[in-house]
Amino acid sequence: MAPKKKGPPKSLAAGRPPVLHRVKSISRTATKALINKHHLLHKKKRQALAEGDKTAEAAIDAEIEALGGIESYQEASLQGQRHDRGGDSSRVLMQWLESSFSSSQNADLDSGRKLRMLEVGALSTQNACSKSGHFDIERIDLNSQGEGILQQDFMERPLPRDESERFDIISLSLVLNYVPEPKGRGEMLRRTAQFLRAPGRYIDLPQRAANFPSLFLVLPAPCVTNSRYLDEERLVAIMESLGYVKTASKTTQRLVYYLWRKDRGLEGTRGPFQKKEIRSGSTRNNFAVVLG
CATH class of the missing domain: 1.10.287 (Helix Hairpins)
Structure with a gap:
């Protein structure tokens, strides 16, 4: 009797061709x-x-x-x-950080080791940050697209036990807008501060201290420019309550880019932030960030 042929794989994921093989x-x-x-x-x-x-x-x-x-x-x-x-938002980040990597400040505090970056929602290992050579990057995503990207939910990632497990910079590019609830977005922003190193670490390197530790945040422009519940003034207030200071920003037709430096001196100075209408109009969207 001929051996019985195996049926199709039970897992849809197992049966799907690898994402990275798609070239069309x-x-x-x-x-x-x-x-x-x-x-x-x-x-x-x-x-x-x-x-x-x-x-x-x-x-x-x-x-x-x-x-x-x-x-x-x-x-x-x-x-x-x-x-x-015109993609790869990290090119904007590298332009902003150029002064931090001048020839006079090549070395990090840790005997020349690269700065640690956590890239949440990573889609590629070949973006501008990866190619810069300045960072030791840990990449995570809910649905990993290939080698070099750990499949992990940032909201379930264990909190750092000490400074060695924290980061100099976190990239949150087009991630926050995909969190389904306003309260969840606020909690994600709050959580980023817990994963960043202490600000005092860069005191002897002024150019580094101007930009690190930091959060790189990218959102679709309408989330800030056309929302009933969020504008830049309110976003700044929310971020300041978490201990962040805005050091750079850019708005295009499609996206808004921000670089926020962690400054513990501002933490907890404002809030809470509930879902409150600040702009009316039938064409507004309902994007909001709630922080208790």
Whole structure:
């Protein structure tokens, strides 16, 4: 009797071709449409969850899977990072940090060791920060896209036990906007400060002290420029309550970029921040950050 043939793999993940083997490019318009569709579906899902509508929730999950799930969202994000599309937000960060790596300050406090970076929501190991040679980078993502990226939820990552497990800089590029609830966004921002090293570490290196320890935050521009519940003034107030000072910012048609330096002297000086309308209008979005 001939040996019985094995059936298809039971795991969908096991049966899916590796994401990194996909080489087909999609247009900028299609990329943007796919990302926007994902955001809209996740917004509808949050509404269904809030209303306890299991039927609607299941239908939305089916739509998300039909689009390719979180993998298709990340693939579109990777397409958006291509140089010919003006992607890779870390290029902006490297421009801001240029003065910190001048010839007179090549060495870190730790006998020339590279600065430690935690990249949350990492999609690639070949961005500007990775190629700069200035950082020892730990990359994490909910759904790892390849070698060099640890599959991990930042909100479940164990807190550092000491300074050796903390970081000089954290990158949070297009991650906060994907957290489903305003309170969860606030908690994510609060958590970043717990993973950064103490500000006093750079006291003997003025150029480093101006930028580290820090948080690099990137959001879709409408989250700040067209929200009912968040504008830059309120975002600054929220970040200051967590001990951050804004050292650089940039706004484009699509994105807002911020570099926040941790300064423990400001921690806990303001708040709490509830969901409060600060701009009215039917065309506004509902992006918010709540911090208790």
